[in-house]
Amino acid sequence: MGLLAYGADGYGDELLAGAWVTVQLAVFAYALAAVLGTLMAILTLKPRGVRWAVGRVYASVATGVPSLLVIFLLYYGGTEIVHALLVPFGVDERPSISPFWAAVAALAFVYTPYLADLLRGAIHNVPKGQLEAAEALSVPRRQIWLGVLLPQALRIAYPGFVNIWVVLLKDTALVSLAGLTDLIAAAKVASGSTREPFLFYGVVVVFFVLFAAATIRLANRHARRLDRGVRPSEA
Amino acid sequence: MSFDFALAWDSMPALLNGAWMTVLITASVMAVGAVLGFGMCLVRMSRNRVLAAVGAAYVAVFRGAPSIVLLYLVYAGLPQLSIVRDTPLWVLFASPLFCAILGLGLNHSAYVVEILRGALSAVPPGPVEAALALGLSPRLVFLKVRLPIAVRYGLKAYQNEVLIFLKSTVAVGAVTIADLTGAANEIFSMTYDPFTPLVTAGAMYWAMTNSLRLAFEALDRRLNRHLAAGVPDSRPATARRADPGSALFRRLRRSPAKPAE
Amino acid sequence: MGLAFQTDLGLDARLRHRAAIEIRGLRKRYGAQEVLRGVTLTVERGEKIVLCGPSGSGKSTLIRCINGLERHDGGTIAVNGVDLDADGRGVQDVRREVGMVFQHFNLFPHMTILENCTFAPRHALGLSPAKAAERAMHHLARVRIADQAGKYPAQLSGGQQQRVAIARALCMDPKIMLFDEPTSALDPEMVSEVLQVMEELAAQGMTMLCVTHEMGFARHVADRCVFLDHGEIVEQADAERFFAAPESERLRAFLNQMLR
Numbered sequence: 110m111g112l113l114a115y116g117a118d119g120y121g122d123e124l125l126a127g128a129w130v131t132v133q134l135a136v137f138a139y140a141l142a143a144v145l146g147t148l149m150a151i152l153t154l155k156p157r158g159v160r161w162a163v164g165r166v167y168a169s170v171a172t173g174v175p176s177l178l179v180i181f182l183l184y185y186g187g188t189e190i191v192h193a194l195l196v197p198f199g200v201d202e203r204p205s206i207s208p209f210w211a212a213v214a215a216l217a218f219v220y221t222p223y224l225a226d227l228l229r230g231a232i233h234n235v236p237k238g239q240l241e242a243a244e245a246l247s248v249p250r251r252q253i254w255l256g257v258l259l260p261q262a263l264r265i266a267y268p269g270f271v272n273i274w275v276v277l278l279k280d281t282a283l284v285s286l287a288g289l290t291d292l293i294a295a296a297k298v299a300s301g302s303t304r305e306p307f308l309f310y311g312v313v314v315v316f317f318v319l320f321a322a323a324t325i326r327l328a329n330r331h332a333r334r335l336d337r338g339v340r341p342s343e344a
Numbered sequence: 345m346s347f348d349f350a351l352a353w354d355s356m357p358a359l360l361n362g363a364w365m366t367v368l369i370t371a372s373v374m375a376v377g378a379v380l381g382f383g384m385c386l387v388r389m390s391r392n393r394v395l396a397a398v399g400a401a402y403v404a405v406f407r408g409a410p411s412i413v414l415l416y417l418v419y420a421g422l423p424q425l426s427i428v429r430d431t432p433l434w435v436l437f438a439s440p441l442f443c444a445i446l447g448l449g450l451n452h453s454a455y456v457v458e459i460l461r462g463a464l465s466a467v468p469p470g471p472v473e474a475a476l477a478l479g480l481s482p483r484l485v486f487l488k489v490r491l492p493i494a495v496r497y498g499l500k501a502y503q504n505e506v507l508i509f510l511k512s513t514v515a516v517g518a519v520t521i522a523d524l525t526g527a528a529n530e531i532f533s534m535t536y537d538p539f540t541p542l543v544t545a546g547a548m549y550w551a552m553t554n555s556l557r558l559a560f561e562a563l564d565r566r567l568n569r570h571l572a573a574g575v576p577d578s579r580p581a582t583a584r585r586a587d588p589g590s591a592l593f594r595r596l597r598r599s600p601a602k603p604a605e
Numbered sequence: 606m607g608l609a610f611q612t613d614l615g616l617d618a619r620l621r622h623r624a625a626i627e628i629r630g631l632r633k634r635y636g637a638q639e640v641l642r643g644v645t646l647t648v649e650r651g652e653k654i655v656l657c658g659p660s661g662s663g664k665s666t667l668i669r670c671i672n673g674l675e676r677h678d679g680g681t682i683a684v685n686g687v688d689l690d691a692d693g694r695g696v697q698d699v700r701r702e703v704g705m706v707f708q709h710f711n712l713f714p715h716m717t718i719l720e721n722c723t724f725a726p727r728h729a730l731g732l733s734p735a736k737a738a739e740r741a742m743h744h745l746a747r748v749r750i751a752d753q754a755g756k757y758p759a760q761l762s763g764g765q766q767q768r769v770a771i772a773r774a775l776c777m778d779p780k781i782m783l784f785d786e787p788t789s790a791l792d793p794e795m796v797s798e799v800l801q802v803m804e805e806l807a808a809q810g811m812t813m814l815c816v817t818h819e820m821g822f823a824r825h826v827a828d829r830c831v832f833l834d835h836g837e838i839v840e841q842a843d844a845e846r847f848f849a850a851p852e853s854e855r856l857r858a859f860l861n862q863m864l865r
Contacts (some may be wrong), residue, residue: 173550175511178525178542186538243420276508282410286517293412306421312415472710475772478725478777479700488724492715570715570757602850 113312120299120309125209127295128316134209134291135278138216142277143270145217148223151254154229168222176219177283184211186285212284217276223273232258232265264335271328275321277299292316348540355531355541361528369444369523370510370552376449377509381456388457388463399457407455412515416446419519446517448509455505463498464490496567503560507553524548535537625650625685626671627782627811632679633836635665639664641838643654643680648781653813655844658833658858664816667833668783669712671814672696672703685780701729704774708786710766711757712773718745719754722773730777736777748802764795771838775806782806784815818863824848832856 113121153164171179183190187206194200235258243253263270285294296313300306388399391509406414422428423437436442469491475485514525522530528545618626626648640663648654656664669675670681673689682689684699688695707786712721720733722741726732729757732740745751748768750761760765767787774782784803788796807813807826823830831845832855834842840853851857 169554170506170546170550173553174546175514175525177514177517178528178546178549181525181532182546184537184543189538214456243605280512281409282412283367283512283515285412286515292418293410296413297416299591300416300420304424304425306393310417310421313413314405314409314417317410317413318404324592470709471713473674474705474707474711474773475713475725477674477700477703477705478774479697479729480725481697481729484728488728489713493713496715567715570717570759582703 111303113308120295120303123299124292124309124312127292128207129288130209130289130291131281131293131322134212134216134281135274137213137310138220139274140218140276141213141217142224145170145221146160147215147228147259149225150228150232154232157296160317164222164225168226171219171222174219176216176280179215179218180212180284180287187211187214198306208284208287208289212281212287212289215247216280217230220277224287226271227269227273228262231262231264232314234265235261260335264332267328267332267335271325271332274324274328276322278315346467346539347475347538347543351531351535351537351540352544355544356525358531359524359541359545359548362522362524363552364525365516365522366513366549367552368509369441369448369513369516369521370443370506372510373448373452373513374506376445377452377456380449380453381460384453385460388461391392396456403457404448407458409451410515411448411451411519412508414451415444415518418447418450419443423467430578438517438520440516444519444521448513448515451512452505452509453474455509456502458496459505460494462501463494466497467493499564499567500562503557504562506560507557509552510556511549540568541547614781619774623685624648625652626814627683628667628671629682630680631667631677633670633675633677639769640676640836641670643682644833644836645839646831648812648814650780651810652828653807653811653826655827655830656816657818657823657831657859658813658839661861662693662833663836664833665785668705668785668814671702672700672705672782674705675688687788695733702779703779703781704777704779705781705783706767706770706774706785706787708790709794710758710763710770710790712766712770713779716757716770717754718750718756718758720756720759722776726776737796741772741776743751744775745769748772748782748803762795763791764798767791767795767799770800771802771806781812781814784813784817786818787815788817790817819865820848833857834859 113119128256149164153161155161159163168305181204187210188203192203194203239257239261240253243257281291281295285291285297292313296309300309301307354442359441384399384402387395388403390396390399420442423434426436428437470492472485472490475489476482480488513523516523517526517529524545528541531541535541613744614705625645626769627645628644628646631641631644632639640715644667646654646667651826658664666846671675672683685702687697687698687702689699694797706792712718714842716724718736719741722745723732723734723737725742726737727734742751742754747770749801750765750768750772753761753765753769758769763767771782773789775804775826786798787803791799800819803813803815803822803837804826813826815822817826827844830844832847832853834855839845840856847856848860851860
C-alpha cells in the first residue's frame with residue numbers, strides 16, 4: 110500500500126494529479142457539449158430546412174467516428190483549423206493548441222449532437238398547451254424558452270443526460286493515447302515501474318466506478334428536486 | 345488546412361489493413377460478448393444469492409471500467425499470475441490481439457448482460473404462462489418464447505452498445521495493435537499531414553458504423569415484422585428508442601411495415 | 606417416489622370417481638393474505654361450470670391452481686385422476702390434458718397464427734410439422750379464422766385473437782378447458798363472437814370451467830354456477846336457481862351489482 114503513498118516514495122500524488130486532469134476534462138467537455146447541444150437543439154427544432162440538414166450531417170459525422178480520432182485531428186491539426194477560422198476576420202495567428210483543450214473540444218464535438226437530440230426530443234414532448242398558454246399571456250419569446258420550455262424539457266431529458274455523462278466520463282480514458290497525463294497515463298507509468306499492474310489499474314477501475322456512481326447519485330438527488338411539484342412519486 | 349487526395353490514395357493499402365484489423369476485432373468481440381454475456385446473464389439472474397451477487401459484481405466492474413484499463417489489466421496484469429505465466433495459457437496472453445479481444449470482450453459482455461437482463465424482465469408474463477399452460481417444458485418455454493421476445497426487445501439497446509464499442513476499439517492502440525486509428529497515426533507521423541490520413545480514416549469509420557447500423561435496422565425490421573402497420577407498438581420504450589445519435593437517422597427510414605398476407 | 610405408487614393411486618381415483626376435476630380443501634396464500642380458504646369443488650366429465658364472484662374473490666387463482674400456474678399451499682387437486690401435488694409433480698401431465706384461455710389472449714407475438722397453434726403440438730406432443738399444421742388448420746377452421754393463419758397476432762382484432770387462443774388450446778386435444786375471463790378484455794362488439802365459439806365447444810361435450818361475468822352465457826350453457834367470495838364457495842346451484850333464487854345475502858348483493 111506504500112506504493113499509493115503521497116510524495117516521492119509512492120505514486121499517490123501522480124495518481125491524484127491524473128485523476129484531477131480526468132475530472133476537469135470530463136467536466137469541461139460535458140459543460141461545453143451541454144451548451145452547444147442546447148443551441149443545436151433549438152436551431153434544429155423543425156425537422157426540415159437547411160439548419161436541420163446541416164445538423165444531421167454534423168450529427169452523422171460526430172456519432173459515426175471514434176472520439177480518439179477527433180482528438181488526434183484537433184491535437185495535430187487544431188492550430189491550422191483555428192488559423193483558417195480566424196483568417197476571414199483578418200487575424201493571422203497560429204495559436205498553439207494544448208492536448209488538454211484539443212481533447213475538451215473533441216469530446217464536446219462528439220457529444221454535442223447526442224445531447225442536442227435528447228433535448229430536442231424532450232422539447233417536443235413538453236405539452237403544446239404550455240407554449241400556447243405562455244403565448245396567450247404574451248410572455249416574451251426569450252422568457253418562454255428560458256422560463257417555460259427549457260426547464261420542462263430538461264426535466265424530461267435528464268436521465269438521458271446522465272447516461273451521456275457516464276459514457277463521456279469513460280471516453281476520457283482514451284486521451285492518454287494522445288499523450289495527456291490523465292489518471293490512466295499515471296497508472297500506466299506507476300504500474301510499469303513497479304510491476305504492480307493489478308494495484309494501479311485496480312485503483313483506476315475503483316475511481317471510475319465510484320466517481321460515476323457518486324455523480325449519478327448527485328444527479329438523481331437533483332432530478333428529484335427538478336421533479337418537485339410535477340410528479341411527486343417519480344424519482 | 346487541405347486534403348491531399350494523392351496521399352489519401354497512397355495511404356489506402358495501409359489504412360485498409362488497419363480497417364481490417366478493426367473489423368476483425370469488432371466481430372470477435374461481438375462473438376465473445378454474446379457468449380460471455382448470455383452466460384453471465386444467467387448467473388446474474390440466478391435465484392442463488394451468491395451467484396447473483398457474482399454476476400452483479402461482474403457487471404459493476406467490467407461495465408464501470410473504461411475498456412482501455414481492462415486492456416492494460418489483461419495485457420500487463422494477467423501474465424503476472426503464475427497460472428498464466430507457467431502454463432500453456434502464456435501463449436494466448438502473449439498475443440496482444442488475444443488480450444485486446446478478451447479485454448474489450450469483458451467490457452462488452454457486461455453491457456450485454458444488462459441489456460439481456462432488462463429485455464428478459466420486460467417480457468410480459470402472459471405468453472410465458474400460456475406456453476407453460478400448454479404443457480411445454482420450462483427450458484423450451486425459455487428458449488422458444490421468452491428469449492425470442494426478449495431479443496426483439498433488447499435489439500435496439502444492443503445496437504447502440506455495439507456501435508459505441510466499435511468506436512471504442514481504438515483503445516487497442518494501447519496494446520500495440522495497429523488498427524485503423526493506429527494506421528492513420530502512423531501515416532501522420534511519416535508525413536506530418538494532420539488532416540488527410542485522419543479524415544480518410546474517419547470516413548472509413550463512418551462507413552463501418554453506418555453499415556452496421558443499417559444491418560441492425562434490417563434485422564430489426566425482419567424480427568419485428570409481426571408489428572403490423574397501425575397496430576400500437578406494445579414493446580417497452582427502451583426497445584423502441586435507439587441512442588439519440590442514431591435516432592436522428594432512424595426517423596428517415598420509418599416506413600410503415602407491410603402487413604403480411 | 607415410486608412410479609407404481611402414483612399409477613396405483615391414479616387408477617384407484619379413476620375407479621372411485623369419474624370426475625374430471627376434483628378439488629378438496631384447496632388453500633392458497635400470498636404472504637399474509639389468504640386467497641383460497643378451503644375450496645372443495647368437483648367437476649364431472651362433460652360438465653360446464655361457470656365461476657363468478659367479485660374481483661379478488663380468488664376465482665382466477667382457483668383455476669390457475671388447476672393447471673399448476675399457481676402452486677397451492679394445502680388441499681388436493683386431481684385432474685382426470687392425476688394428482689397435482691403442492692410441489693409441482695404431475696404438472697406436465699395435467700397441463701397436457703387441460704387447455705387454458707386467458708383474459709389477455711397471451712398469443713406468442715413473434716409467431717404467426719399458424720405457428721402459435723402448431724408450436725405446442727410439435728414440441729410437447731412431438732407431432733411432425735405437417736401433422737401439427739393439419740391439426741391447427743382444423744381447429745382454426747372450427748373457430749372460423751383459418752383464412753388468417755399467416756398473419757401475426759398484432760394484425761388481428763381482440764375477438765379474433767381470443768378465438769385463435771381457443772384454437773391453440775384445442776390443438777393439444779385437451780379433455781378439459783379452463784377459461785379465465787375470456788371476454789373481459791374485449792370491446793363489447795367482439796364479445797359475442799368469442800362466446801359463440803365457447804357455446805359450440807360446450808355443445809360438443811367439452812368439460813369446461815369458466816370464470817366469467819357473462820350472465821347470458823351462464824344461463825345458456827352452464828350446468829352449474831358457482832359463487833366465490835373471499836376465497837370460499839358461498840353458493841352453487843344450477844343456472845336457473847342461481848339467478849332467480851339466490852339464497853345467500855352475498856350472492857344477492859353481487860347479482861344486484863352485476864345487473865345494475
